[in-house]
Amino acid sequence: MTGQADAPHISVDHVNKRFQTASRAQLQALKDVSFAATRGEFISIVGPSGCGKSTLLYIVAGLLDASDGTVTVDDERVTGPSPExxxxxxxxxxxxxxxxxxxxxxxxxxxxxxxxxxxxxxxxxxxxxxxxxxxxxxxxxxxxxxxxxxxxxxxxxxxPSIFLMDEPFGALDALTREVLQEQLLRLWERDRKTVLFVTHSIDEAVLLSDRVIVMATRPGRIKEIVPIDLPRPRRAEEIRALPQFGTLRRHIWASIRAETLEMMQ
Amino acid sequence: MKPDSAAQAAPLPRPSSRPTLPAGLVRWLHAVARYYPVALILLLWELCSRIGLFDPLFVPALSDVLQTWYVEMFVTHDLLVHIAYSFGRASIGFAMGATVGIMVGILMGRVRAIESFVDPLISAIFPTPKLAIFPLMMVFLGIGDASKIALIFLGCFFPIVIATYAGVKNVDKYFIWNARTKGANSRQVMWTVVFPAAMPFVFAGLRTAMLTAFLLIVASELIAANEGLGYLIIFAQRTFNPTLMFAGVLTVSTMGFIADRLLQALGRRLFRWQEQAER
Structure with a gap:
């Protein structure tokens, strides 16, 4: 199986995650999350705060256990962290x-x-x-x-054969951030690792990814998965200048915005 | 951000006609000069004695005290013997307290069952003044070394176990996570993350414990002993020998000062990586 080109490298199946809060209430952090990443695919996960995107990443990393559902990597079930x-x-x-x-x-x-x-x-x-x-x-x-x-x-x-990155550039200034995005692009183009990349920045997600998973909150779940059919190899300035880039950005933005407004009402 | 901080530390050569001293010597002179208030008080003491303001039966002149100290230390070697006794007991008690304190502190921070068992015990016993238990210890262990070492062990154990426990509890979860995703097993996490991250806390506990050890060794020897610095001080007082008494006090305070400075210097070396270590 592992040798097949289109066999999923990472497969997330019906993952639920519930937390016990301090007030004894149950918090549904993730509800029925399923997706698969093919080998060498760059997937970003975006969504409003509290949508469980980091939790999802930690479950794939094996740092947290799913309440239900499974995560498999190369058809092997994830039960704990691994340098792989x-x-x-x-x-x-x-x-x-x-x-x-x-x-x-x-x-x-x-x-x-x-x-x-x-x-x-x-x-x-x-x-x-x-x-x-x-x-x-x-x-x-x-x-x-x-x-x-x-x-x-x-x-x-x-x-490792998989990179799991949790807002790695989140705390950086805009300029440093763009330099590091460019570096990551070059690195990925060279080695073609499978990447799950959690970010707050829609711009960053569109620039880097093959697909963007948009998550919704309460409970945290996948709202839609947006394919990013922009040409590769990508140069940040060129990509940002493309009309499709703006279209994709606006589409994801609208999707998250609707979600955020809904939550506030 | 601050790769140039090393350059800032080195003083710029100032255009000056004066000959410049080596930087190491200058730093040392600065450190000594910082203690001028101490020197001033000592000078004032000597002056007051010389003009007859102090009754030598109560406060002998500093020069007499120093002379007695010199004789006791380097001629008769009596003082040296007392220092060896006090220092020996204090170090054994301290070393035992540190070893057990660090071990229990780490276990408390990592094992829930041990935490819930030991924590209330510590809360209950810690506030008891350890000296209050000393008579009890003499009943069980005699007036020799054993009771004093046990007292110092107890006095050192508590500050160290509490500091270590706090340090281990404070280790950032993300450091541990990072280690585990790099393939570290739980023993490796212990040695490469929990221990170094908790070290600054442990060290603060060691410092408190060391000062406690000095306090307790002198106090216990004042109460009951046949040798040691505390014994020397109380013996001098009972035989109306104020110079010897002051020499004993001076020795104790100098030892405490030197030990604390050494520990601080060691801490600065060990924790150069710390953010707040810059001063």
Whole structure:
């Protein structure tokens, strides 16, 4: 099965997630979520706050358990986290007590690579994200954008076949964000990994993705899946100038906006 | 953002005709100069004694105290023996308290059953002044080393276990998640995430515990002992030897000061990665 080109790489089937809130009430965070990602596909997940998009990503990562339903990767059921599914979390979850190079070397270190071997791997991925000269710095000495690139290098060093990214550029200024989007595009075009990318930015989702999953809230569920049939390889300025880009952006925007207004009434 | 902070730290060479001292020496001089109020008080003390403002039976001159100190320390070596006793007991108690405190603190932070069992015990026992239990300990363990070490162990255990527990509880969930997605098993998460993240808290606990150890060793030796700095002080007082008494007090406070400074310096080295470590 795994060898087939159109077999899903990630398959999410009828996933429900309920949380027990502090007031003993049940919160339905996700309701009957199903979708599949083919190998090498870039999928973004957008939606209003509280729609469970991060929760969905954590379930695929194996960090949270689904209340019902299953997640399978290459026909194997996900029961816990694995370095095979690389994760970049929101706010700079790299380790402040490790130097940059030892942060990037973390994954290889955990699987028992020798000091020399893991340093070599770490150097390679630090170069990939353009931070080779900051190897011996501590994270606190770096800017937010640099920290997030280190988080990406840390994930790359595990050589995962899937990237799960939870608003990786959310806390960055607009300019840094655009530079990193461009870098991610180049990286994806080179390696063609399967990507699930949670974001607040519709612009970012359309720019990067093959498909955009639009989620609705209360309960969190998939509202629609929008195919992004823009040409590849993509250059950010060119893509943003295309008329289809505006059309897709407006379509998704309207979809989320209707949802948000409904919720407020 | 701040890759240039190293450059800021180095002072710019000022155009000056004066010969410049090496930077290390300058820093050291600055550190010493910071303690001028202490030097001032000591000077005032000596001055008051010299002009006869202090009765030497109550407050002997600093110079006499220092002379006695020198003799006791380097000629008869009596003081050295007392220091060795006090320091030995305090370090053993402290080391035991730290080891057990850190272990229990980590277990409390990670294992729910242990947390719910130990937490109320700590809340109940912690506020008890440990010195109040000392007579009880003497009944069980005698007036020798054992009762004092046990007292210091107890005094050190509580601040360390509480700090460690708080530190472990405070570890950001996302650090742990990040580690797990990079393939770390629970033992690796423990050593590479929970422990380093909790270290600054543990260290704060160690500092409190060390000062407690100094307090308790002197107090317990004042109460009952045949050697040690506390014994020396109370012996000097009972034999009307104020110079020796002051020499003992001076030794205790200097030891406490040096130990605390060393621990702080170690902390600065260990926690260079911390955001708030900049000053």
């Amino acid at each position: 599914r690389g994760v970049v979390l929101q706010n700079f979850s790299i380790f402040p007590w490790r130097r940059v190079i030892d942060n990037v070397a973390y994954g290889p270190e955990m699987r028992g690579a020798s000091r020399q071997e893991r340093r070599r791997i770490a150097r390679q991925y630090l170069e990939t994200v353009g931070l080779g000269e900051f190897a011996e710095y501590f994270p606190r000495e770096l800017s937010g954008g640099m920290k997030q690139r280190i988080a990406i290098a840390q994930m790359l060093a595990c050589n």
